[in-house]
Amino acid sequence: MAVVNALAESIPINECDELGEAAVLIYESHGKVMQLLKKLIHDEVEQSEDPATLFRGNCIASKFMKAYSKLIGIPYLADTLQDLIDQVLANVGSYEVDPRKLEEGQNMDENWVRLMEAGQNCLDAITESLDACPMEFRELSLYLLEEVQKKYPDYKNAVTFVGGFIFLRFFCPAMVAPEGYRLVDDVPSLAERRGLILVSKGIQNLSNGVQFGAKEAFMMPMNEFIIRNLHQTRQFLEQVASLPEADPIGEEARDALREEITTEMKEEALESAHRLLYINQQAVVELLQEGSEDVEHEDLEKPLEEFNRLVELGESDWKEMSNIIVQNPAIIQAFCSSIQTAEVAQSLITIFEANNCTLNVLRDLIVLEAQESKSNPNMILRGNGTAFKMLRGYVEIIGLFYLQQTLGMVVKFVCNNPEGFEIDISRCEPGTTEEDIEENAQKLTDAFNEFWSQITTSVDMMPMQIRVLCKHLFEQIAEVCPEKRYSVTGDFIFNRMLGPAIVAPVSYGLMDEEPTEAGRRALILITKVILNTVHGIQIYQKEPYLNVMSHIVVECADSFQAFIDEVINVDSDATSNMSQGFEITPDLLEESVLTVSRQLQEDRTRGHVAALLTPDDRETGSVADRLQALLKDLGLPARKRNAQTKAGPQGRYQRVGAAN
Numbered sequence: 001m002a003v004v005n006a007l008a009e010s011i012p013i014n015e016c017d018e019l020g021e022a023a024v025l026i027y028e029s030h031g032k033v034m035q036l037l038k039k040l041i042h043d044e045v046e047q048s049e050d051p052a053t054l055f056r057g058n059c060i061a062s063k064f065m066k067a068y069s070k071l072i073g074i075p076y077l078a079d080t081l082q083d084l085i086d087q088v089l090a091n092v093g094s095y096e097v098d099p100r101k102l103e104e105g106q107n108m109d110e111n112w113v114r115l116m117e118a119g120q121n122c123l124d125a126i127t128e129s130l131d132a133c134p135m136e137f138r139e140l141s142l143y144l145l146e147e148v149q150k151k152y153p154d155y156k157n158a159v160t161f162v163g164g165f166i167f168l169r170f171f172c173p174a175m176v177a178p179e180g181y182r183l184v185d186d187v188p189s190l191a192e193r194r195g196l197i198l199v200s201k202g203i204q205n206l207s208n209g210v211q212f213g214a215k216e217a218f219m220m221p222m223n224e225f226i227i228r229n230l231h232q233t234r235q236f237l238e239q240v241a242s243l244p245e246a247d248p249i250g251e252e253a254r255d256a257l258r259e260e261i262t263t264e265m266k267e268e269a270l271e272s273a274h275r276l277l278y279i280n281q282q283a284v285v286e287l288l289q290e291g292s293e294d295v296e297h298e299d300l301e302k303p304l305e306e307f308n309r310l311v312e313l314g315e316s317d318w319k320e321m322s323n324i325i326v327q328n329p330a331i332i333q334a335f336c337s338s339i340q341t342a343e344v345a346q347s348l349i350t351i352f353e354a355n356n357c358t359l360n361v362l363r364d365l366i367v368l369e370a371q372e373s374k375s376n377p378n379m380i381l382r383g384n385g386t387a388f389k390m391l392r393g394y395v396e397i398i399g400l401f402y403l404q405q406t407l408g409m410v411v412k413f414v415c416n417n418p419e420g421f422e423i424d425i426s427r428c429e430p431g432t433t434e435e436d437i438e439e440n441a442q443k444l445t446d447a448f449n450e451f452w453s454q455i456t457t458s459v460d461m462m463p464m465q466i467r468v469l470c471k472h473l474f475e476q477i478a479e480v481c482p483e484k485r486y487s488v489t490g491d492f493i494f495n496r497m498l499g500p501a502i503v504a505p506v507s508y509g510l511m512d513e514e515p516t517e518a519g520r521r522a523l524i525l526i527t528k529v530i531l532n533t534v535h536g537i538q539i540y541q542k543e544p545y546l547n548v549m550s551h552i553v554v555e556c557a558d559s560f561q562a563f564i565d566e567v568i569n570v571d572s573d574a575t576s577n578m579s580q581g582f583e584i585t586p587d588l589l590e591e592s593v594l595t596v597s598r599q600l601q602e603d604r605t606r607g608h609v610a611a612l613l614t615p616d617d618r619e620t621g622s623v624a625d626r627l628q629a630l631l632k633d634l635g636l637p638a639r640k641r642n643a644q645t646k647a648g649p650q651g652r653y654q655r656v657g658a659a660n
Helices: 002-010 013-029 033-046 062-091 108-127 135-151 159-176 189-210 212-242 251-256 261-281 279-286 303-312 315-326 331-335 342-354 358-372 386-398 402-417 434-457 464-480 483-504 517-535 544-555 555-568 586-600 603-612 624-635
Strands: none
Touching: 002 013, 002 033, 002 261, 002 279, 013 033, 013 062, 013 261, 033 062, 033 135, 062 108, 062 135, 062 159, 062 189, 108 159, 108 189, 108 212, 108 315, 135 159, 135 212, 135 315, 159 189, 159 212, 189 212, 189 402, 261 279, 303 315, 303 331, 303 586, 303 603, 315 331, 315 342, 315 386, 331 342, 331 358, 331 603, 342 358, 342 386, 342 586, 358 386, 358 464, 386 464, 386 483, 402 434, 402 483, 434 483, 434 517, 434 544, 434 555, 464 483, 464 555, 483 517, 483 555, 483 603, 517 544, 517 555, 586 603
């Protein structure tokens, strides 16, 4: 368990789902999963200082509990909600209550009746399912409740944490994404999924005891549903967090319902654990050996002397080259300042990531560029700047899965229905009228709203490394040019990360095939509207046809700032225990080192680096224990099953922690 805890503290947040799924399956196969989960719950509660911070979405205990609920709870889930989910999916559009999305001919009052009825039916099915609830769920809920009450005896709403497990980590995710819980055969479309999303919103707020307010004003009529069912829901949660004297179904009957853990499932889980340990072994070893060994110190040669030695090394000495590149901040800064291409930037990122210094490097570059741009804030993070090249190289690697999860569905939807988005009449067919343009503008607005909703609700999925960098960027810009802190941070997120993925979806793995010309144009228009919203541009002198979309800039100003505030609402040290954010094989590292080496062979680059270097020393330490020896004996981990490689930024990188 010490290894699991160390690994859980070391990996990036976007790898926690894979670790959770692998760990709970392995522990379950050995009959020790409850011991693991209770230890994680205990640690989460004991290390907290305020109940308001408990069991947030990214905490390890929550991730593992969600993985366990999915491992053993799907039969219970299907028995409870299968028919109701099918019913909602079959009535597309019948539950829409957002006036902005209501289609012509739909009756808002009738939709509210149907939505309330669907919500009540789902809630009743859940609260009446106590006898079918897995006993393990009830045991965990009881332990969770007792741990919170023990730590915070005066806290009156401890039962809401049980709701966080039962509703937020189990029922609601299954309702929103039933395909991930084997409740449907086909992936629902956005329109089909909409009803489930709205029902889930109501039930989630109910479980939290929170009414809808100004943030989602259109949902405020659902508060009647919340108030009416508060007592029923609380009573159910209290019952879940209790153990009956006898199992109402019987142990044999439950065992018959439970999915058997096959040899193949266990092998895949072990492969995942091996891969994660291999990738993050340095951080794990350091945690396990913390305080057990004295750190060894050695004096390093001067950076310029090391650099001169590096350029004399041959290709077979690539490991030594890698060590030299990362051993000194002055060398790192000099190399980053000498980047010529995106390929070199990604190669340097790979080298830094392999040595766990990427975030420190990027923070230093942001500070340097912010200070240099004091006199002209408009030049911050421009395309030719060192910080921009390195940041983009990093997000194209580590943020790939986030981009695919956030944008994949909506991009495919637009590309599958690409007609009717054009608002530039000069590009339209002869005979196109102003009324046609107005209809197209409405369709473009609807598509924008879907993208905007997906993006602004995706913060929990955003890699923690990127959020920490955004916070650092925001703070640095606030010091040199406070009025631009939101726009510059937003430009990094939307223009340097999200925008390129939308307009080039195949390169980022969002689609398998290139979009049609109409599809690409639709994506470009959506991206233009998004970027103008981020920059607060309402009058489009260069592209006046976009003026018809100016209303969006005003409507989304508050939600844009709220999104940025949520992104940067993170501890600056949140990534201190994280290791590599993507898988680095020896071949990839060698290729990256040699790419940088070839760049350094050019006279101009070599001269530039030599001129920038100044003497500086760094400390080094030893890393060796039984885990490291075991991983060495095991060798390279197997490739992730069902992994797909595509052209573009992901072509050389295999995401770590992706869901199959």
